[in-house]
Amino acid sequence: MNHINRSRRHFLQTSGALALGSTLPISLVELAFADEKQNFTFAYISDAHIQQIKGSRFVRNWDRGLIRAVAETNLLNPKPDFVMFGGDLAQLGSVPELDHGAEILSALKYKIRHVMGEHDYYLDLGAYWEKLFGPQYYSFDHKGVHFIVLNSIRTYDDWTYHRWPTAEQRMLEMAGLDNPNSSPFMVGDEQRQWMKKDLDKIPLTTPIVVFSHSPLQKIYKGWNFWTEDAEQIQALLKPFNKVSVIYGHVHQIQYNQIGNISFNSVMATAWPWPYPQAYAQAEQYLPKLTVPMNRSDPFFERDATGWQFINVANGHVDLNYLLPENTDRSVGFDKDAKNPVDKQYQSEGARIPPQSHF
Amino acid sequence: MKSLHIKKLALGLAALMAVSSVHADEFTKDDLERWQGQFMAVVKQGRELWTSPTLGTNGVACAQCHPNAANTHPETYPKFQKQIGKVIPLWEMINWCLRNPLEGQPLAADDPKMIALQAYVTYERRGVKLEPGKH
Numbered sequence: 001m002n003h004i005n006r007s008r009r010h011f012l013q014t015s016g017a018l019a020l021g022s023t024l025p026i027s028l029v030e031l032a033f034a035d036e037k038q039n040f041t042f043a044y045i046s047d048a049h050i051q052q053i054k055g056s057r058f059v060r061n062w063d064r065g066l067i068r069a070v071a072e073t074n075l076l077n078p079k080p081d082f083v084m085f086g087g088d089l090a091q092l093g094s095v096p097e098l099d100h101g102a103e104i105l106s107a108l109k110y111k112i113r114h115v116m117g118e119h120d121y122y123l124d125l126g127a128y129w130e131k132l133f134g135p136q137y138y139s140f141d142h143k144g145v146h147f148i149v150l151n152s153i154r155t156y157d158d159w160t161y162h163r164w165p166t167a168e169q170r171m172l173e174m175a176g177l178d179n180p181n182s183s184p185f186m187v188g189d190e191q192r193q194w195m196k197k198d199l200d201k202i203p204l205t206t207p208i209v210v211f212s213h214s215p216l217q218k219i220y221k222g223w224n225f226w227t228e229d230a231e232q233i234q235a236l237l238k239p240f241n242k243v244s245v246i247y248g249h250v251h252q253i254q255y256n257q258i259g260n261i262s263f264n265s266v267m268a269t270a271w272p273w274p275y276p277q278a279y280a281q282a283e284q285y286l287p288k289l290t291v292p293m294n295r296s297d298p299f300f301e302r303d304a305t306g307w308q309f310i311n312v313a314n315g316h317v318d319l320n321y322l323l324p325e326n327t328d329r330s331v332g333f334d335k336d337a338k339n340p341v342d343k344q345y346q347s348e349g350a351r352i353p354p355q356s357h358f
Numbered sequence: 359m360k361s362l363h364i365k366k367l368a369l370g371l372a373a374l375m376a377v378s379s380v381h382a383d384e385f386t387k388d389d390l391e392r393w394q395g396q397f398m399a400v401v402k403q404g405r406e407l408w409t410s411p412t413l414g415t416n417g418v419a420c421a422q423c424h425p426n427a428a429n430t431h432p433e434t435y436p437k438f439q440k441q442i443g444k445v446i447p448l449w450e451m452i453n454w455c456l457r458n459p460l461e462g463q464p465l466a467a468d469d470p471k472m473i474a475l476q477a478y479v480t481y482e483r484r485g486v487k488l489e490p491g492k493h
Contacts, residue, residue, distance in 0.1 A: 051417060059416050061459065176409060178425035223425055271422065274429035280486045281426070295429065298455070299441040358431070358492070 038315070040143050043076065043110070044308040045069045046086025046248035047268030049119060050101040058100055061301050062091070065269035066104050069307040072322060074109050076309065081142065083110045086248030086266050087117025087153070087213035093171050095128055102132050113140075117213045117248065118153040118185070118224075123171040125160070126151070137191050139198050145207045145312060148198065150191055152212035152227050152247075155183040177223050177273070184221060185214040186228035196236055207242040207315025215247045217256060217263055220276035220284035225250050237261055242315040244333075252304075253321060255331050256287035257339035263287070264319050264331060264340060272296045272304030275357055291345040293326070294354035300325040397477065404478025407471055414460025420475075423459065427482040434492040445491075448476055 048066040051059040073083060085105065090097035098120065105112060114133040116126055126136050136151040154160070155174075160183075164170040173181045187195075202208070210216065216233050219225035227233070237243045243261045251268035252275060275292050276284035286292075296304030303325035311318040311332070318332030327344075334341040345351055408427065411417040424430055435448040442454070449472050453464035465472040 053416050059418055061418075176421060178421060179409075273423070273425065276428075278428040279426045280483050297441070298423075298459070301459075353493075 038144050039311065039313050041078065041080045041312070042310050043073045043080040043083045044086060044246065044266045044310055045073065045083060045269060046266045046307070047088045047117070047251055047270055048101055048104075049088055049091045049268070049270035050097045050104070051091035052094060052096050052100070058097075062270040063104070065302060065305050066101065068302065068324065069269045070104060070107050073307065074107070080110055080309065083108055083112045084211055085112055085114045086211065086246075087115040088119040088248065088268075089114075089117070090120050092175060093120050093123030098128055098132060113149065115149055115211050115213050115248065116151040116153060118174050121151070121153055122174040123167050137194065145209055145315060146202050148195060148208065148210045150187050150195070150210065150212045152187050152214045152216065153185045154188050155186055159183040182224065184226055184228040185224050187212075187233055188229070192229065192232060192236065195233070199236060202240075204240050206240070207312075208237060208240050208244070209312070209317065210237065210243070210245045212245065212247045214249050215254070215263065215265065216245045217258060219250075219254070219286060220282055222279070222282055223273075223276060225276060225284075234258060234261060244317045246310075246317065253293050253329060253331065254287060254290045255340040256289055262316065262333055262340050264317060266308050266319070267306040267321060267323070269305055269307060278357055289339055291342050291351065292355055292357055293329075294352065295357065297325070400474050400477045401481045404474035404476070404481075407475055408478055414456060414462030416461040418460050420455065420460070427479040430479050430483070431492075432476070432480045432483050433486050433488050434490065437491045437493070448479070452476070
């Protein structure tokens with residue numbers, strides 16, 4: 001970890017008009033890089049699960065999570081180059097939920113791009129979401145990095161088109177994380193072919209960052225911490241020198257390294273999820289590298305929720321997790337270990353009691 | 359009179375013994391299946407309540423935060439619930455969730471819904487050793 005420059009920088013303005021409590025100012029460990037011009041930052045907000053009760057009434061708790069993340073992101077200094085929203089803006093994919101979420105996000109002072117989540121998709125297969133936010137999968141370039149955004153939450157056509165009598169029921173069946181009637185996520189042939197074409201034009205030395213909603217690796221099928229064609233996506237990314245995959249959906253910190261690919265998850269603003277090992281009947285494969293988060297305290301409704309500020313440094317990503325009610329965490333690519341490493345929690349002995357899950 | 363009493367008592371005892379020994383032996387396969395069936399029917403009701411948007415008032419279901427009832431730790435109750443400041447059984451914590459994230463009404467301890475919720479939560483945690491009081 002000796003490449004970390006320990007001089008701290010305040011990323012949030014202390015003079016902000018919003019009183020956000022004692023957590024400000026947020027200071028982050030900054031990395032020292034060879035070529036400063038190639039380095040930049042962006043913010044990542046995900047899994048807001050805006051949930052309509054009736055008419056103009058929405059679940060207050062989830063609203064507050066997104067409103068807080070937006071307000072804090074606006075206070076970042078230096079400013080992020082852009083913001084990603086990682087999917088599941090809505091809970092049941094309805095027009096009022098997507099509109100209400102979009103309205104909260106409209107307070108952001110930066111350019112925002114979106115990833116499709118299953119809670120946005122399975123009512124109308126993304127039709128209204130596309131109207132608001134654009135295509136379901138796309139790529140863009142920014143300061144020497146090639147970014148790819150996938151819709152990774154599609155599934156078998158038979159399940160999507162023939163199994164359910166109504167779109168509403170299809171949405172409800174997929175919305176239950178632990179519902180045995182749901183179906184495994186996948187990127188699918190169409191997008192994999194598009195991705196192969198897209199990557200054909202890119203030099204192998206260009207750093208690649210892929211955004212997906214589901215993990216492009218297999219962790220626990222029962223909760224769709226899983227992408228059915230993960231290996232095929234990984235194979236497409238294998239020729240490149242530096243690849244990072246950033247995903248939402250899991251509502252918890254996870255990180256992993258498979259060959260040349262670093263994997264990092266992002267937090268939800270709505271609520272945290274247990275690690276799969278907390279389900280005694282589960283056969284699960286949480287990456288060994290991952291040091292779990294603390295078990296959340298439900299009495300503090302923002303505990304174990306949060307958003308992230310991401311440094312892109314020489315093509316590698318460092319995720320800084322801003323966790324209200326919880327100690328912030330920072331997971332970055334370690335040059336020597338060649339995988340993502342938490343800057344504070346690494347060995348079993350360095351963990352605090354709530355990180356020992358049972 | 360006295361001897362009659364004794365006779366009656368002896369008869370009664372004999373009858374009681376006969377009845378109880380017969381019942382103790384009657385653990386048939388059918389019985390076990392029926393009892394398991396009764397239990398699993400309540401677990402199923404519990405699962406339905408766990409995933410129901412109408413248990414509270416805001417559409418939020420227990421399963422939204424606790425898929426497969428994970429992170430509910432029934433094996434650790436009763437325990438000192440630090441946020442409440444006393445030792446409580448699981449059902450009191452369930453009522454906390456009903457009142458707060460679900461913005462609903464608490465259930466009585468012997469409400470069939472509360473029993474079903476606890477049956478489901480405990481069933482999902484089967485095989486885990488009891489650790490009352492654990493944090």
